[in-house]
């Protein structure tokens with residue numbers, strides 16, 4: 001957000017109470033997919049095919065846009081383009097995945113259905129069906145975030161280390177006060193504060209969840225993991241996994257709505273064991289133990305869509321959060337959407353991301 005607005009010539013002040021990129025970004029598995037948490041079929045059931053397809057196409061453009069930005073600005077973040085491989089659940093008949101692929105192709109999205117024989121030949125994996133989708137990527141999320149912020153600072157943005165404790169806004173502008181007494185005044189307040197939003201930011205569709213991440217030590221070449229595909233599956237709770245540029249295996253998932261960090265820690269061993277067993281099951285191969293396991297909170301929404309736009313009832317205040325498992329893709333989209341809103345160029349499709357949209361019913 002800061003990078004984009006500073007590059008547009010806006011006067012930007014970033015306030016962070018942690019070192020930059022030490023929030024949920026540091027916990028991220030950074031699978032940069034244009035496929036979102038809610039399948040196109042399920043999103044079509046909620047909002048109709050045309051709206052759902054447009055949202056998916058925006059997501060595809062967001063990954064492309066972020067990749068172009070990384071290249072153009074030379075952001076050092078171990079960016080690598082990858083295919084994403086979406087596996088049908090073990091024991092399913094694969095029909096949900098076949099229907100999903102058909103819907104994506106109707107929407108003009110670059111997805112290819114792999115039946116079991118082809119899936120085995122191409123990826124060495126046995127499942128009832130899978131979808132291979134080019135155009136995804138992986139990166140080091142901390143490096144990406146810090147390099148983007150450094151770019152913003154080089155273009156005139158200011159960074160203040162501090163805890164924002166009070167907010168005030170009206171039709172003339174916005175003001176914040178920090179715990180150490182500093183006050184900052186501007187035209188606009190943009191809250192990109194991850195899952196810790198101030199109490200006046202409320203969204204009916206938002207819910208809190210938690211996810212677990214695990215990583216192995218550096219391995220000898222991972223030849224069985226063909227093409228370094230980003231792997232995830234049509235299952236609940238699901239598994240997502242990738243390799244890293246320094247030859248590790250990075251796995252996440254087992255999402256569960258546990259708020260309390262101590263409670264999360266208490267189940268971390270069980271979650272890691274479940275993820276390890278699931279990943280071994282993907283190829284039917286023994287895999288090395290995890291070197292590190294962590295959990296983190298994140299906020300998601302009932303429809304899998306992020307919350308991006310004006311904060312209802314708060315003039316000159318905007319928020320971008322509720323990203324679920326696509327936070328990095330969505331943060332790029334949020335920067336462009338809010339940039340357009342500030343320029344008075346909001347588009348009708350932005351409404352799909354509004355904070356005050358109701359909980360959808362089928």
Ligand SMILES: Cc1cc2nc3c(=O)[nH]c(=O)nc-3n(C[C@H](O)[C@H](O)[C@H](O)COP(=O)(O)OP(=O)(O)OC[C@H]3O[C@@H](n4cnc5c(N)ncnc54)[C@H](O)[C@@H]3O)c2cc1C
Nearest residue numbers: 016017023024025028029030031164193194296326327328
């Ligand atoms: C385990 C896990 C796995 C994930 N995997 C993926 C993935 O594979 N792909 C993907 O795209 N996304 C993934 N995500 C989501 C993605 O990482 C996040 O949505 C994204 O990093 C959020 O970035 P952010 O900058 O909005 O929030 P954060 O990184 O949380 O940063 C918010 C910042 O706001 C600051 N802040 C908050 N309140 C205040 C205040 N009052 N005053 C001052 N500063 C404040 C915090 O200090 C923090 O630095 C995952 C998330 C988790 C937790």
